[in-house]
Amino acid sequence: MNADKVLDAKGLACPMPIVRTKKAIEELQTGQILEVQSTDKGSKNDLTGWANSTGHQLLENREENGIYTFWIKKK
């Protein structure tokens, strides 16, 4: 999936992946896509919850070799 911006949050522990994600998405325009890479297992549930409560759309997520990748579309 083509992202407008990629956020490398690998190695960061909770809450930093979401804190950084929030910051990164603020710098995007509506409809643009942010790709987030994280190694924190809790990211999946928390990013889903955060997207639900903020209205941004979690388009897809993938796990490969312990790296979680998320694509989020800014509302």
Place this chain on the structure above:
Amino acid sequence: MSEETKQSSLTKMTPHELTQIVAGHEELFVLDVRNETEFNDWKIEGENIEIINIPYFDLLDGIDPALDRIPDHKRLLVVCAKEGSSQYIGEQIAETGRENIYYLEGGMKLWSEHLEPVKVGELQSGGEIYQFVRMGKGCLSYMVLSEDEAVVIDTARLIQPYIDIAKKHNVQIKHVLDTHLHADHISGGRDLSQAAGASYWLPPKDADEVTYPYNQLVENEDLLIGNGKVKVHPIYSPGHTIGSTSFLIDDQYLLTGDILFIASIGRPDLAGKAEDWVSDLRNSLYELYGNLPEQLVVLPAHFGQVTELDDQGKVSAKLGDLFSHNPGLNMADEIEFRKTVTENLPPQPNAYQEIRQTNMGRINPDEEQQREMEMGPNRCAVHDK
């Protein structure tokens, strides 16, 4: 207090300290900042504990939504899954000048694993018995000490607390026993027996599929500690599993495993055989236990609610009292009993199939996976919700 100290007034609370608060029925206000799913599945409980859930990611724009809901006068504990987010949010709350703000060391992960040793009592043949309370998960395990020897029953996954107590009392752990093949937590029995050079014992009927060597617990074949003074007497009591075995210790304490709890009874479905084992369960409870002396002190392998803890933070009751008060021991009607233990049961413990496989030695998850598998309440009783 200077402005500076006020600003850094976020304090760490250890699982031990939280255990003291829960056991002492002290007041505490908890702000749980995990996501809603995790919170709804499992949370800190206590008689005087008030708890709210606001996920930390809903507080990134500011903590006002939380401040509005936190009472001023109470001690506040912020908790999350591991620790990081509770510190992040806790610091911001502390910066507003509020006092008595704590975060939970190690978060719910450490809370789920923490063991608190509590002395249950003395043995008439000389020695003492300790209960290890795993407050976060409701698991109970035991160490019986006499002279320079000890036996450990239903060991939790992390074994250091048993080793510490053994060292402190200068005893050698001689035997490690499991009342049954557990489905709610990973047994530390094998690890402890290896670390301590002890022998490991299991009921053979639960051990059909285990992949490692063990000693067979056989009814009436007593294990002895304290140079032969203290008897650990196995009683075959099937029902939660087909091999479930109780232990009568020092003719005084009855370790009931997952057959009989203080406020409930064991469920027969976690090994997939609910219908088959209902009559075994009923027989073990009503006939077998029904014929034992009423003054025996029942020590179960679980509690369901913190209200089952007494003032010293331990869980125990006289067998006779349980026959008067425990709903599971007061169902005269067999059909009602069958319905209660097979229908409308609470959800199964988290990852219970994988936990059983791990306890059989058939799968070997790494430590992080084992920790994840054990998250959440034990749910081994029929009345747990």
